[in-house]
Amino acid sequence: xxxxxxxxxxxxxxxxxxxxxxxxxxxxxxxxxxxxxxxxxxxxxxxxxxxxxxxxxxxxxxxxxxxxxxxxxxxxxxxxxxxxxxxxxxxxxxxxxxxxxxxxxxxxxxxxxxxxxxxxxxxxxxxxxxxxxxxxxxxxxxxxxxxxxxxxxxxxxxxxxxxxxxxxxxxxxxxxxxxxxxxxxxxxxxxxxxxxxxxxxxxxxxxxxxxxxxxxxxxxxxxxxxxxxxxxxxxxxxxxxxxxxxxxxxxxxxxxxxxxxxxxxxxxxxxxxxxxxxxxxxxxxxxxxxxxxxxxxxxxxxxxxxxxxxxxxxxxxxxxxxxxxxxxxxxxxxxxxxxxxxxxxxxxxxxxxxxxxxxxxxxxxxxxxxxxxxxxxxxxxxxxxxxxxxxxxxxxxxxxxxxxxxxxxxxxxxxxxxxxxxxxxxxxxxxxxxxxxxxxxxxxxxxxxxxxxxxxxxxxxxxxxxxxxxxxxxxxxxxxxxxxxxxxxxxxxxxxxxxxxxxxxxxxxxxxxxxxxxxxxxxxxxxxxxxxxxxxxxxxxxxxxxxxxxxxxxxxxxxxxxxxxxxxxxxxxxxxxxxxxxxxxxxxxxxxxxxxxxxxxxxxxxxxxxxxxxxxxxxxxxxxxxxxxxxxxxxxxxxxxxxxxxxxxxxxxxxxxxxxxxxxxxxxxxxxxxxxxxxxxxxxxxxxxxxxxxxxxxxxxxxxxxxxxxxxxxxxxxxxxxxxxxxxxxxxxxxxxxxxxxxxxxxxxxxxxxxxxxxxxxxxxxxxxxxxxxxxxxxxxxxxxxxxxx
Numbered sequence: 107x108x109x110x111x112x113x114x115x116x117x118x119x120x121x122x123x124x125x126x127x128x129x130x131x132x133x134x135x136x137x138x139x140x141x142x143x144x145x146x147x148x149x150x151x152x153x154x155x156x157x158x159x160x161x162x163x164x165x166x167x168x169x170x171x172x173x174x175x176x177x178x179x180x181x182x183x184x185x186x187x188x189x190x191x192x193x194x195x196x197x198x199x200x201x202x203x204x205x206x207x208x209x210x211x212x213x214x215x216x217x218x219x220x221x222x223x224x225x226x227x228x229x230x231x232x233x234x235x236x237x238x239x240x241x242x243x244x245x246x247x248x249x250x251x252x253x254x255x256x257x258x259x260x261x262x263x264x265x266x267x268x269x270x271x272x273x274x275x276x277x278x279x280x281x282x283x284x285x286x287x288x289x290x291x292x293x294x295x296x297x298x299x300x301x302x303x304x305x306x307x308x309x310x311x312x313x314x315x316x317x318x319x320x321x322x323x324x325x326x327x328x329x330x331x332x333x334x335x336x337x338x339x340x341x342x343x344x345x346x347x348x349x350x351x352x353x354x355x356x357x358x359x360x361x362x363x364x365x366x367x368x369x370x371x372x373x374x375x376x377x378x379x380x381x382x383x384x385x386x387x388x389x390x391x392x393x394x395x396x397x398x399x400x401x402x403x404x405x406x407x408x409x410x411x412x413x414x415x416x417x418x419x420x421x422x423x424x425x426x427x428x429x430x431x432x433x434x435x436x437x438x439x440x441x442x443x444x445x446x447x448x449x450x451x452x453x454x455x456x457x458x459x460x461x462x463x464x465x466x467x468x469x470x471x472x473x474x475x476x477x478x479x480x481x482x483x484x485x486x487x488x489x490x491x492x493x494x495x496x497x498x499x500x501x502x503x504x505x506x507x508x509x510x511x512x513x514x515x516x517x518x519x520x521x522x523x524x525x526x527x528x529x530x531x532x533x534x535x536x537x538x539x540x541x542x543x544x545x546x547x548x549x550x551x552x553x554x555x556x557x558x559x560x561x562x563x564x565x566x567x568x569x570x571x572x573x574x575x576x577x578x579x580x581x582x583x584x585x586x587x588x589x590x591x592x593x594x595x596x597x598x599x600x601x602x603x604x605x606x607x608x609x610x611x612x613x614x615x616x617x618x619x620x621x622x623x624x625x626x627x628x629x630x631x632x633x634x635x636x637x638x639x640x641x642x643x644x645x646x647x648x649x650x651x652x653x654x655x656x657x658x659x660x661x662x663x664x665x666x667x668x669x670x671x672x673x674x675x676x677x678x679x680x681x682x683x684x685x686x687x688x689x690x691x692x693x694x695x696x697x698x699x700x701x702x703x704x705x706x707x708x709x710x711x712x713x714x715x716x717x718x719x720x721x722x723x724x725x726x727x728x729x730x731x732x733x734x735x736x737x738x739x740x741x742x743x744x745x746x747x748x749x750x751x752x753x754x755x756x757x758x759x760x761x762x763x764x765x766x767x768x769x770x771x772x773x774x775x776x777x778x779x780x781x782x783x784x785x786x787x788x789x790x791x792x793x794x795x796x797x798x799x800x801x802x803x804x805x806x807x808x809x810x811x812x813x814x815x816x817x818x819x820x821x822x823x824x825x826x827x828x829x830x831x832x833x834x835x836x837x838x839x840x841x842x843x844x845x846x847x848x849x850x851x852x853x854x855x856x857x858x859x860x861x862x863x864x865x866x867x868x869x870x871x872x873x874x875x876x877x878x879x880x881x882x883x884x885x886x887x888x889x890x891x892x893x894x895x896x
Contacts, residue, residue, distance in 0.1 A: 140257065141234040141250065144266060148173040149282065152378040152391040155433070155589065157293070159285065160395060161378035162370040170370060172281040173389045174268035176261050179280060180295045182341045183303065184264075189339035190304055190330065192226040196260055200227045200251030227251040230267045271307045274314020277367065286367040287315055297340050297354055298361035301331035315364040323363045331358040374400055376439020380453045381588065392589040394433035399426055402689050403436040410682045411441040414662065418670035419647075419678065420445070423454030425570045425659040426690060427585060429577045429652055432594075434567075434587045435690070449665040458545045458563035459646045459661060462639025462675060463517045465538070467613060468572055469558055470514050471580070471605035472537060473525050477737030480711075481511035481608055482718030482729075484745070485521040488784040491815070491836075497523045497559060500640065506781055509718060515615040517638070519559045526558040527817075538564070541600045542571035542584050560641045566659045569650055573659070575600040576609055577635075577652035579705070603705035604734045610635045613651070619676060634687055638675030645669050649679035653687040660686065708732045714743040716775070724748040724773050747774050749795050757799035767799075779840050780814055782862035810884035811841035811861070813876065818888065822869055823895040830868050837865040837876065845880040 148171050152161040165171045176184065188195050194202050202225050224232070224247075231250040237243035254263055273283035280303055284292040288299055295303070305326035306313045313323045334340035335351040342349045374395060381391050403424050411422065426436035439453045473479040487505045489496065497519045504520065513521040526534060531553055535546060543564055547553070553562055567585060575582035581597035601609070613635035636651025647662040660679045664670070672678055711733040714725035720739065721728050724746035733739065749758050753768045774795040777785075815838040816822065824833055837849050841861040849856040849865045852874050859865050861880075869892040877887040 138253065140254065141231070143234045143270075146171075147387075148269060148279075148389050150382050150389055150391065152374070152381060152393060154397040154400070155392075155394050156397065157291075157392075158397060159291065159371045160373045160393070160397065160400070161375060162282075162285070162372070163378070163382065169276045169278050170282045170286065171269060171278040172285075174265060174279050174281040174292070176265055176268070179268060179292050180300070183280070183292060183295050183300050186300050186304060186334050186339045187226075189337050190334060191229070195226055195264070198225060198255075200225060200253075200255035201248045225251060226267050227254055227263055230254065230263065230270060233267075233270045233272060272310045273303075273306050274310040275367070277314070282370075285370055287364045289368045296361070297331065297342075298327065298358045300340065301327045301334065301358055302363060304334075305330045315366050317365055320363060320365065327363060328355075328359050331355055373397075374404075374437060375443040376451075376453045376455070377437040377587075379451070380439070380456060385588075394428075394435065394586050394589060395437065396435040399435040399690055400437070403438055403686055406682060406685050406689065407438045407441060410685075414672075414678065415441075417672035417678075418668070419662050419664065419672060420448035421452070421454060421663055421665050422682075423457075423566050423659075423661045424682070424686060425455050425566045426686060427570050427574055427657045429574050429655065429657045432574060432583045432585050434585055435656070437587070452665050454661065454665075455566045457665070458565050459663060460560040460641035461562070461564050461569055462560040462641045462646060462648050463519070464569055464637050464639035464648050464650050464675075465560075465562075465564075465572070466514055466517065466522045466558065467576055467609050467637055468537060468541075468601070469522050469525055469529065469534060470510070470612065471576070471601040471609045472529050472534065473510075474605040474608055474734060475602050475737055476529065477734070477739050478528055479510050479525065480713070480718055480731060480733055480739050481509070481612060482713060482731045483510050483739065484508065484717050484719075485510050485513055486524065486778070486781060487513060487518050487520045488780060490520060490524070497556070504784070506784065507777065511612045511615075514609075514612045515618045517619070522558040523555050526555050531555065531557055534558075535562075537600055538568075538572065540598045541568075541575055541582055543568040560639065560646075566661045569648070570657055570659045572600065573650050573652060573657045576606050576613075577657050578606065579603040580606040602707055602734060604708040604732070607705050607708065608732060613637055634684070636680070636683060638680050638683075640673065640675045643669050644671055644673040647673040647675045647678040649675055649683035651683055651687060653691045655692060656687065656690050658683055658686045658690075704732055707735055709735045709738075711738055714746065717743045717745045719743040719745075722746060726773060745775050745777065747776050747795055748772070749774055751796055752799050755799060756796055758796045758802065759799050760802045763799060763802040779861040780838065783838065783864060811839040811845065811847060811878050811880050811886050813878060813886050813888045814838040814840055816876070816888065816890045820890070822890065822892045824869065824871065824892060825895050830870065833869065834866040835869050837867055837878070839878045839886065841880055845882075848879050850877040850879075851875070 147166050149165045150163040151159050151172055154160045162170065162172065192202070194204065228247050228251040231247045231254065235250065237246065258266070268281070269279040271280060272278055273286070277283055277286050280292050283303055283306070284290060284295065284299070287302065292303070302323070305323065308326065313319055313326055315323065331340060332355060335355055340354060342351070342354050377393070377395065378391075381393070385391060403426055407422055407424055414422065420441070422438070422441050424436065424438040425434065427434050437455050439455055440450050442450045444450055474481070479485070484507045487499070487508050489498075489504060499519050500517065505518065508516075508518065508521070510521060532550065534557060535553060538546065545565055545568060546562060571582055571585055574585070580601040580603050581599045583595050583597050633654050634651055636649065639648035639650075640646065645663055645667055649660045651658060660683045662679050663673055709732070710730040712721065712728050713719060713731050714721040715727040715729045716725070718731065720742050722742050725743050748771055750760070750764070750769050750771050751757060752759050753770055759767060759769055776795055815836050822835055824830070837856070839847055839861065841847060845861045846858055847861055847865075848858045849867075851867055856867055857865055871892050871894055873889060873891050875887060876890055877885060879885040
């Protein structure tokens with residue numbers, strides 16, 4: 107009995123000692139840091155939308171090592187790995203006692219080391235912390251293995267092994283090895299590929315793919331395949347397939363082994379570099395880019411560069427968007443990523459540049475939505491000066507009165523500068539911001555009327571957002587480039603469906619200056635609407651448009667802002683745009699024309715056939731056009747004037763002098779004084795309504811004149827050192843053709859002139875009151891400020 111108590115006491119102390127050691131071991135496992143290399147950053151991988159790698163970066167330690175979550179690896183490979191290397195992986199705590207006993211017995215009976223007892227966890231430790239193959243190293247590896255098992259889940263341990271297992275040279279991990287050996291990911295592997303990926307880590311320096319390792323690699327692969335087939339761990343096809351082990355082994359043996367490592371994917375470099383910078387620390391960048399579309403657009407841009415480089419155009423950018431979903435399908439940041447001389451690594455699709463005339467369609471749609479204009483309305487295309495800003499058309503000519511739709515299709519500047527003055531610069535900028543533009547300067551008043559014709563800077567991605575809204579129902583969401591599982595934002599209405607539809611109709615007109623000459627022979631892709639733009643000084647050439655499924659943006663220029671006479675949107679960027687839209691567009695089937703039927707927010711409105719305004723009783727010819735139900739322009743036709751004339755003399759008569767005369771009512775067209783004034787300067791005159799007969803009151807409108815120049819809110823700046831008489835300011839007013847206008851400045855008479863003539867005033871520094879009165883006593887006045895330029 108005494109001996110029994112002594113034995114119990116001894117066993118108790120032993121248990122206490124074991125438990126103490128275990129407690130110390132557990133404490134040490136939590137206190138000792140895990141191997142530092144376990145947290146080494148992996149290679150950053152940018153993927154196409156189908157999950158295939160588009161671009162792989164070297165890890166910071168100059169290794170190709172791709173994070174390998176277990177769910178992204180072929181399950182057949184994982185089953186084979188565990189069957190070959192660690193059958194009880196999910197049961198042991200990092201060290202497998204059964205494997206240790208088995209290996210010891212086998213090595214003793216054979217008299218030499220023929221089997222090891224390393225688990226996958228111990229192999230991972232050996233990879234993370236290489237040590238000499240000694241008994242003490244085994245003890246440390248065992249401790250480290252149990253430490254990893256204690257602090258990580260089995261899935262995390264397995265993922266770490268799959269990421270760090272060596273495959274020769276600087277390739278680590280099964281995912282990187284699959285790309286380097288076979289050119290595809292490890293998501294789907296053949297039996298021969300599985301056997302190869304299991305054979306190499308056993309002796310990576312003598313088995314990785316190089317010609318001198320061919321025989322060793324083949325022999326090792328075939329032996330691994332045989333062993334796996336013996337334990338039913340290599341796939342033999344579907345369950346219903348009657349493929350024998352021998353047939354699978356024969357197929358493996360007949361398969362060639364890789365002779366050399368393949369280059370890792372390095373496609374879409376600008377997008378990859380930019381996204382990597384946008385998401386620091388994120389190893390996997392899942393994008394919306396489409397592999398086929400990206401490669402097509404890159405090829406088209408390379409082809410275009412061949413003809414553009416000799417013309418002094420060294421940089422180009424292209425963006426292609428799925429306009430239904432808002433996903434970016436292709437991004438080309440520059441012609442040549444490695445062209446250091448011309449800034450080849452500048453990411454062009456997020457670099458702000460002057461958009462030229464590409465924003466006129468948005469302004470056109472806003473004018474329609476606000477009820478200010480309609481596509482058929484006549485607008486003035488004549489010279490105007492706004493302070494020191496004097497916009498001109500691209501060809502330097504002016505056309506007088508044109509329809510607004512025609513002005514957009516011909517990309518005239520003056521009508522849209524005048525329209526922006528009515529819409530308001532800040533309202534226009536607000537619409538751009540609503541469409542996703544973030545590169546605009548936030549300071550109020552920073553931009554002026556030149557914003558209508560390129561006096562701001564936007565990125566190609568931002569311009570694409572505007573045109574995505576235009577291509578659909580007028581609404582857009584932020585363009586998507588990354589698939590991050592976030593809920594999509596609600597769309598923002600940039601313009602109404604009706605305004606977008608009317609704008610698309612104007613942009614689909616093909617009889618226009620920016621219609622590519624080559625396409626007159628080959629034709630355009632189906633259902634395309636587009637706009638080109640050229641910035642001031644020939645520094646930027648743009649072409650933007652949409653087909654049935656896609657919206658595309660092409661920008662050409664030089665990042666050092668050097669100009670080229672060849673930088674013209676229609677000639678340089680336009681052909682590339684149409685090649686892209688044709689290349690990505692649907693083929694082989696007819697497409698329903700969604701633009702045939704007008705949206706529900708439009709209605710038919712009767713207008714004057716000549717002016718496009720609501721008709722007056724003098725408008726004898728009328729037609730119906732589309733206008734927004736809630737924003738029908740209310741201005742009446744100002745061009746037709748009904749006048750009662752004496753049949754005998756053709757002169758105008760009034761109610762007080764009709765007696766004794768044979769009269770009839772006739773309709774005349776009268777143009778605004780600003781147009782008549784411009785025509786006079788061109789030595790051209792228009793027919794005018796008849797003058798009043800002697801003794802008769804003049805007919806026509808009784809509206810007061812309105813001052814056109816100087817414009818409301820404008821400030822005149824005098825240049826020091828230049829004589830005042832050489833800085834005269836034109837005074838102009840809008841009034842009926844027969845009116846005589848008298849001008850006063852600060853109460854002093856300046857002179858009298860016809861409505862279609864200018865009066866010139868020599869300004870002086872200060873604030874002045876300008877007053878004009880017609881021959882009926884109707885007046886208009888304006889306060890104008892003159893300052894000295896500093």
